[in-house]
Amino acid sequence: MTRPRKRPTSTDVARAAGVSQTTVSFVLNNRPGHSIPEETRQRVLDAARQLDYRLNASARSLAAGRSDIVLLAVPDVPLGAGLSHFIEGLADALAAHRLTLVTHLAGPRGRALPDVCASVGASVVVGSEPFDAETVEALHRAGADVVLPAAAEGVSSMAPIGHMQAQHLIDRGHRRLGYAMPAHHALRRMGEERLRGARDACTAAGLPEPVVATIGLATASASEAVAGWRAESVTAVCAFNDETAIAVLAGMRAHDLRAPGDIAVIGVDDIPTAPLSDPPLTTVHFDVDAVVRRRAEWVVAELRGGEPVPVTEGFAPELVLRSST
Amino acid sequence: MTRPRKRPTSTDVARAAGVSQTTVSFVLNNRPGHSIPEETRQRVLDAARQLDYRLNASARSLAAGRSDIVLLAVPDVPLGAGLSHFIEGLADALAAHRLTLVTHLAGPRGRALPDVCASVGASVVVGSEPFDAETVEALHRAGADVVLPAAAEGVSSMAPIGHMQAQHLIDRGHRRLGYAMPAHHALRRMGEERLRGARDACTAAGLPEPVVATIGLATASASEAVAGWRAESVTAVCAFNDETAIAVLAGMRAHDLRAPGDIAVIGVDDIPTAPLSDPPLTTVHFDVDAVVRRRAEWVVAELRGGEPVPVTEGFAPELVLRSST
DNA sequence: CTGAAAGCGCTAACAG
């Protein structure tokens, strides 16, 4: 399957179009200021199409000092299909600005992010959670012009989720909540933040803090947690995500309890099987498109060197409750 | 957050180490034949570390005509968390060979694969399903040296899955099978292939073909399908994947039927919530690590220009049945 | 064993 092949260069195009290589460059980059007669333009464009010419990215970024590559750094966390939507959406949004999105999933033995950044020659690195100062520095040294989000102080996109869950349950009259924390270590940090949101909602309503239980994705583990909650008179549980919520439901089933009568359960993510659980799951749904749009605009704005876009993180406007009851 | 910064060049390292730039290049690339005295070597290495020097990928690939980038092309298909494992695993395996894996998720409005390939300067493109000849050609023109898997004739990695499902059910005494095809159009092709495997198993056992029903991820849709199967005396169903299987379970619940007594159901993927369904789902589980290992070895072998690795696709050895009953 | 020199394909002043 190995088959090397010589690519046409911009000089080839120039020759074919009967102009200089510089002109080709101008036409292809749509250089402003250098107004080029339509006739010449077309001639160059035709020649390029003819030869299936494609700009050599290495040469371009070497000469120009920048690339059109945006690197999305995805942490080593078990995220669901929602992630794919996010990535696809972002890629599409950026493609509209002639930017190419590539993704790097961090793995335990994989390359360090700055290495990857340098390898692909990315000029932008986008992460899900803010990078700390040290990482930002390393990425800049690795060649990134823009790194997002850089250590944003005190803004969490996670807390509003927990807050929304708890508020929903409080609004329905529950006064003693539980929180189902995932056992997976990589999810711990996110879990703590979401819990904080839930806790705040309880405090604000003059209620005691949620009773936290850590549960794995096995019925036994969930069953224990359910017993604990019952002992504490918990009547409603915020689950870290839908999978955890489904585990809670399984745990309840083991005790012959039913949602929402015995314990109400609310998840996060709105996974495809959420409406298929017994009973159908109430969940917090992200408006991925909205998030994507904002992120893409942010990247483009930063790249244009415009004013730093106001950092109003907090997904709040992008959250929607999807109730099935 | 925009902060340009000048990166150290190999000339800087050369100056710091008191050698020529050429020598730096030799040391850093571990050039064979050019035996370099340990002392010089160390001096260069130290200087590089000191300056946090990193090779400029653009310059390197421009000069050398090849890059260390492997591009993984993921189709626009709703795949689950298993995909992340696959990607991480592959990235790790390739990192061991100093190769950098980046992923591109195809989106409806995203950039065309050859464009992405050219943009990142990938020298290898890896896909999940074989590329057709035309695409392979385009990718080569876009600069890829290696494209995998190239149109492999008649080998399907999907059929063995359906075969395994059906065989399992047949072994348990079922003589009239159903097949639950996903409604999602992007999954159609995969579905047809898996169905083919199931059909072959039935035929080989002298049984009639499976009764196919297309179902979406909603209880109503599944409920209808279940009614249809009952009318045809189907006693066991192969579901395209676990989500579809869970939908079937939900549809059965609507008819007050229980698995596996009334209808046995088997899924594919072994998603985290599979053991949490009611009853726990029997499913076909991929040994992702094994698949990854093979793919990585394949890529490296091709890149080394070695003999074309025998194409024995068909995941069979990497499939495991995970029964919860 | 080491260094000088010639590009890789492209962009970006600067002249014509």
Add this chain to the structure above:
DNA sequence: CTGTTAGCGCTTTCAG
């Protein structure tokens, strides 16, 4: 409006 001219940072012969 178009072409000439330098490099971008690195690899790679080919001489010392």
